[in-house]
Amino acid sequence: MSxxxxxxxxxxxxxxxxxxxxxxxxxxxxxxxxxxxxxxEVVCVIGPSGSGKSTLLRCVNLLERPTQGVVELLGIDVTDxxxxxxxxxxxxxxxxxxxxxxxxxxxxxxxxxxxxxxxxRSKAEAEEVAWANLRxxxxxxxxxxxxxxxxxxxxxxxxxxxxxxxxxxxxxxxEPTSALDPExxxxxxxxxxxxxxxxxxxxxxxxxxxxxxDVSDRVVFMDDGVIVEEGPAAQVIGSPSTDxxxxxxxxxxxxxxxxxxxxxxxxxxxxxx
Amino acid sequence: xxxxxxSPALLATRPRMSPRKKAKISQAAQYGVLAIxxxxxxKAMDWDKLRTQMFNVNVIASMLDALPRAxxxxxxxxxxxFAVGLxxxxxxxxxxxxxxxxxxxxxxAYAEFFRGIPALLVVLSIGFLIPILFGIKLxxxxxxxxxxxxxxxxxxxxxxxxxxxxxxxRGQVEAARSLGLSQSQAxxxxxxxxxxxxxxxxxxxxxxxxxxDTSFVYLLGLATSEYxxxxxxxxxxxxxxGGLTGVVVVGLVYLIITLPLGHLARRMxxxxxxxx
Numbered sequence: 001m002s003x004x005x006x007x008x009x010x011x012x013x014x015x016x017x018x019x020x021x022x023x024x025x026x027x028x029x030x031x032x033x034x035x036x037x038x039x040x041e042v043v044c045v046i047g048p049s050g051s052g053k054s055t056l057l058r059c060v061n062l063l064e065r066p067t068q069g070v071v072e073l074l075g076i077d078v079t080d081x082x083x084x085x086x087x088x089x090x091x092x093x094x095x096x097x098x099x100x101x102x103x104x105x106x107x108x109x110x111x112x113x114x115x116x117x118x119x120x121r122s123k124a125e126a127e128e129v130a131w132a133n134l135r136x137x138x139x140x141x142x143x144x145x146x147x148x149x150x151x152x153x154x155x156x157x158x159x160x161x162x163x164x165x166x167x168x169x170x171x172x173x174x175e176p177t178s179a180l181d182p183e184x185x186x187x188x189x190x191x192x193x194x195x196x197x198x199x200x201x202x203x204x205x206x207x208x209x210x211x212x213x214d215v216s217d218r219v220v221f222m223d224d225g226v227i228v229e230e231g232p233a234a235q236v237i238g239s240p241s242t243d244x245x246x247x248x249x250x251x252x253x254x255x256x257x258x259x260x261x262x263x264x265x266x267x268x269x270x271x272x273x
Numbered sequence: 274x275x276x277x278x279x280s281p282a283l284l285a286t287r288p289r290m291s292p293r294k295k296a297k298i299s300q301a302a303q304y305g306v307l308a309i310x311x312x313x314x315x316k317a318m319d320w321d322k323l324r325t326q327m328f329n330v331n332v333i334a335s336m337l338d339a340l341p342r343a344x345x346x347x348x349x350x351x352x353x354x355f356a357v358g359l360x361x362x363x364x365x366x367x368x369x370x371x372x373x374x375x376x377x378x379x380x381x382a383y384a385e386f387f388r389g390i391p392a393l394l395v396v397l398s399i400g401f402l403i404p405i406l407f408g409i410k411l412x413x414x415x416x417x418x419x420x421x422x423x424x425x426x427x428x429x430x431x432x433x434x435x436x437x438x439x440x441x442x443r444g445q446v447e448a449a450r451s452l453g454l455s456q457s458q459a460x461x462x463x464x465x466x467x468x469x470x471x472x473x474x475x476x477x478x479x480x481x482x483x484x485x486d487t488s489f490v491y492l493l494g495l496a497t498s499e500y501x502x503x504x505x506x507x508x509x510x511x512x513x514x515g516g517l518t519g520v521v522v523v524g525l526v527y528l529i530i531t532l533p534l535g536h537l538a539r540r541m542x543x544x545x546x547x548x549x
Contacts, residue, residue: 163451163452
């Protein structure tokens with residue numbers, strides 16, 4: 001299975017990134033990224049920590065401002081200083097590793113806040129949309145709960161429902177299951193899989209190789225701020241053509257395997273989210 | 274492994290007295306000391322003196338008429354000072370987080386200055402110096418003490434508010450912005466409500482401190498109608514043979530104000546715990 005929603009090169013691009021550079025001070029995190037995500041496409045970004053995956057994602061909706069390069073969202077260059085970024089962001093849902101649900105609101109409050117403030121929907125309309133999305137993620141019975149009263153998996157599904165309530169054209173996932181207890185990962189991945197099957201355009205940074213293999217149309221392998229390898233999941237994960245991808249996948253898929261050449265190597269930490 | 278509790282191997286490693294037994298004896302000793310101190314104090318106390326010097330009925334009766342007024346004045350001065358402190362403190366807190374350097378320096382200098390001098394000096398300066406220097410006549414005592422204590426309070430409040438605002442995790446703002454909220458919308462809808470919960474206990478504490486500091490108002494010379502609790506209590510000391518009754522009475526009234534405040538803060542904290 002090479003993807004659930006086959007796309008053709010003629011589908012309009014939702015995200016088009018070209019020549020993207022990002023540095024924090026003197027540290028170059030992204031060193032020339034070109035990437036296109038087309039409508040209904042699911043693209044997974046994999047790679048070792050510190051490779052710039054999260055930063056790439058955060059440059060797409062301008063949570064980080066690119067140092068150089070162009071990021072086009074739905075045909076709009078978001079790096080243009082005259083662009084109303086708040087408006088563009090309403091079309092892009094983002095799901096964080098640490099959920100980031102608003103702690104002072106119930107689940108329902110979380111889902112309707114931006115609908116009311118940004119989209120100016122009526123309370124009734126916003127709640128209707130919210131209920132539909134809560135059903136989709138299986139949390140109808142948790143609408144009145146506060147985030148602190150939910151499990152991590154429930155919080156993340158609520159966060160997905162919150163993003164979906166804005167009717168985004170694109171969903172960004174930044175390691176959505178990395179902060180979850182192992183037994184809760186499946187529920188979140190199931191919701192994401194349903195979304196993909198429903199035709200949502202998705203850009204997903206993940207360490208879940210099974211998810212990347214089964215759900216994505218394309219897998220992008222990043223290392224040290226550049227895209228090293230890119231192609232269908234079966235190809236990049238199944239038979240990578242570069243050494244860097246091969247070593248990374250070996251470590252991820254078989255963590256207990258210790259290669260002599262790797263002993264003593266230290267991995268740089270990814271910048272904190 | 275020997276199972277007999279009296280076997281030499283086990284006895285050799287066992288402490289002479291078990292730690293649990295030691296703790297019990299120590300606790301009993303502490304209760305004993307407490308009881309002895311209380312009994313000695315009660316025995317040594319001159320109960321007649323206590324009644325005439327601290328709870329003198331005549332003095333209490335003579336204070337009753339003026340007490341409601343003094344109580345109201347203390348509350349009024351407190352509320353006024355807190356209002357000034359809170360609004361000025363908010364401005365200073367925002368200045369401290371400003372991207373404009375001079376704003377930050379000014380706010381920091383302000384806080385350092387007013388935290389570093391006694392409130393008493395500020396009250397004196399506002400009451401006497403400002404009218405002389407600027408030719409402004411401050412309309413009444415409430416405004417004078419409100420401004421003076423408010424200026425001091427703002428220094429502390431600004432630090433509390435800044436810390437509260439910065440204690441809200443960055444991810445909360447990022448989530449709000451990624452949903453399309455503007456910076457100011459994110460601030461109003463997400464950061465401030467959460468920061469409010471964080472600063473509630475320290476702000477209540479500040480309110481209690483101000484309540485007590487309103488006693489400095491006596492420095493400015495009070496008309497009878499402007500008396501607050503401390504002035505009323507210390508005036509009552511002048512009555513012959515009343516002893517300390519005056520200050521005991523107003524001390525209890527201060528507690529009537531401050532204890533519920535502390536209780537209220539704890540209750541609000543508990544109610545908010547669900548949302549943490």
